[in-house]
Amino acid sequence: MVRGEGFEAIANRLCLRAEELAPGAICTIVGVNGEGRLKAVASPSLPTSYGEAITGLEIGPSVGSCGTAAYLGEPVEVDDISTSPLWAPYKDLVLPLGLQACWSFPIKTSDGRVAAAFGFYFKDKRGPTVFERSIVNTCVHLCSIAIEHALTQKRNHALAYYDQLTGLPNRRSFDDMMFDRIVSMDPAFGLLVVDIDNLKIANDTMGHVVGDSLIQEVAARLSQIVPNGASRIGGDEFAVLIDGCRSHAELAAAADRIVEAMKTTFDCAGYTLTPQITMGGVVYEIDGVDPDLLRQNADFAIYHAKSVNRGGYALFKRDMRTSIATRMSTIRTVGEALNEERVVPFYQPLITLSDGTIHGFEALARIKMDNGAIVSAGQFQAALSDPSIAFRLTDQMLRHIARDMRGWMEGGFNVGHVGINLSTADFHRGDVEQRLLAAFEPAGVPLDRIVVEVTEGVFMDSTDDKVVHVIESLRRKGITVALDDFGTGFASLTHLIRFPVDCIKVDKSFVDRMLTDHPSQLVVELLVDLSRKLHMHTVAEGIETQAQAGWLKALGCNTGQGYYFGRPVDVEATTKLMREWQPGFPQAASLAAKKKRA
Missing domain, CATH: 3.30.450.40 (GAF domain)
Structure with a gap:
């Protein structure tokens, strides 16, 4: 011994x-x-x-x-x-x-x-x-x-x-298994990296017993599809080696079998769950011969899949290295800005088209760079595909918006409504309502001054009507809900009936073309008329000319938003704008006259 x-x-x-x-x-x-x-x-x-x-x-x-x-x-x-x-x-x-x-x-x-x-x-x-x-x-x-x-x-x-929860080989074993294949006489294998989607949310909302059962269920199904090929290499991450695989087509066939195996539901602790996974894959020799490079390329593939095909898979392509590296750099930049409290709201006015008064504002995220430059959301949109970044950004925005609205109210300004954009990540954890209340109630901001703006994609990403139930609860508390960018993405007129919203925002792409493109004009006319009959408020986004504003006003559109009325600006400039525009302030009449002449 x-x-x-x-x-x-x-x-x-x-x-x-x-x-x-x-x-x-x-x-x-x-x-x-x-x-x-x-x-x-x-x-x-x-x-x-x-x-x-x-x-x-x-x-x-x-x-x-x-x-x-x-x-x-x-x-x-x-x-x-x-x-x-x-x-x-x-x-x-x-x-x-x-x-x-x-x-x-x-x-x-x-x-x-x-x-x-x-x-x-x-x-x-x-x-x-x-x-x-x-x-x-x-x-x-x-x-x-x-x-x-x-x-x-x-x-x-x-x-x-070996992993103690699933009994599968662990990361150390996986490294040995891949090395053994690489040094064999005729190496031929594919690698799929598998992530369980939303495991943290399952743990937070249903408990770790359910989360552990979900991990075990995915492990069992992977082992059934690929005997002796699956390893658990992280909390929500598995690696699956596909022996004999020499092409992307063969790897895709294996990935399809795994996706199909995950479609069956299972019961745990009173919940019925369907495992959802996202995968990224590489093939030995085609995508690399070094184990570290293969693993890195598989990670690039899964990052890509999470951004464009969550719940499915992506096979590695060489241009992913550049795009993912750019995305990761953007995520780091936004993460640093959040850590340093440099993410702030800029406010763009929404104007009542019938009388030219300020109806409210939309709060848009901006990053203050160290050199004083202001970065708009479009420039860091890629970082928001990371749920953690999106979640943290919303929390920081809520704190700033609540503080700004409190200041305006104390200054005697009639703020109207302030729109706040929420993403799919904000709804996944199931605590949107609590987060909104925690931000605005201590600041003394009435909830009926808040507009929650969501895209159709947020609704469509929820397969169990969870988002619908949350939205209904927010509306019962007095919060207005707007369907943002309507007419793009998953657009469907049936969504206006199915989704519980109070307002639709007509996408800028239709407003841009409505005076020159007859189909776009018909779409805008239809949406304005339909929302009026459904007793919904209508906001036209992206108004940049007086002609656009005039045509929408004549059509009966309630509210307009765009550079014609004002660009997004910081809280100080927004306060100045309200002081000049607000009825009762002497600057209001001259500013309104300027707008009319414009």
Whole structure:
């Protein structure tokens, strides 16, 4: 054991030494597996056919001396094999070898479980002598120590190389498995990196028991589709090696099988869940031959999949390295800005078209750079595909907006409404309502002054109407809900009926073309008319000319927004704008006249 020999080598040594001390005795040691079946461990003086014959036998009350001793957990002494009922089915196995008697002693672990049996065979019909009994007692004790040592090694190996939750190989094992494939005679394999989508949300909303069950379920399905190929390499991350894969087409076929395997629901702790995963894949030689490069390229592929095909997969393409690197750089930039509180709201006015008064504002995220430059949301939009960044950005915006609105109210300004953009990431955690309340209630800002702006994509990303239920709850608290960028993406007129919203914002792309493109004009007319009949408010986005504003006013559109009325500006400039525009301030009349002349 000190030299690190395995249990079989140690058992062999014990048998040979016992036979030296007890001439005429033949020693054997058999193991007992977790299913209660025998496995030949050491029988150095018997032919290999003996070990092959007993391996796999199930222990029981009449399974020779060793099988019965293991079953009963106590010594079994047979002084005549030929007449013993314990040996009736097995005597032809040992009698031809000249073995006439057998004494077996169970070998137990520290917790009392029978792990093996020590057997002494004799070539004449007799029982063991007192000296032979002492030899067996000593050998059994030594075997117990050796077994405990082997079990400890096995446990340590499992801890080092296998994931304890799923039983799959861990990252260390995966690295070894990929290296073995690369150095083989004819390496041919693909690698899929698999992420469980929204695992943190499952843990936070349903508990870690459900989250762990989700991990185990995904692991089991991966193992079923790709036996001996799946490893768990992170909290929500798996790696799957596809042997024999030489092309992207073959890898895509394997990915399709995995996606299909995840579509079945399962029940856990009162919840019915459908595992959702996103994958990125590479093929050895096509996408790299170095293990680190292959893994990195697979990560690039999965980052790409999460941004364009969440719930599906993407296979690596070389241009991903550039685009993902740019995205990761943007994420770092926004993350640093959030850490330093440099993400601030700029406010763009929404104007009532019928009388030219300020109806409210939309708060738009901006980053103040170290050099004083202001970066608009369009320039860091890629970073918002990271749910953590999107979530943190919303929280920082909410704090600033609540503070600004409190200041305006104390200054006597009629703020109207302020629109706040929320993303899919904000709804995934299920605490949107609590976050809004936590931001605005302490500041004393009435919730009926808040407009939550969401795109159709936010609704469509929710397969269980969770977003719909949250929106309905917000509306019951007095918050107005606007459907932003309507007419793009997943646009459908049925969404106006299905989604619980109070306002639609006609996308800038239609407003840009409505005076020159007849179909765009018809779309705007239809939306304004339909929203009026559905008792919804209409906002036209992207108004840049007086002609656009005039045509929309004549059409009956309620509110306009765009550079014609004002660009997004910081809180100080917005305060100045309200002071000039607000009825009751002397600057209001002259500013309105300027707008009219424009």
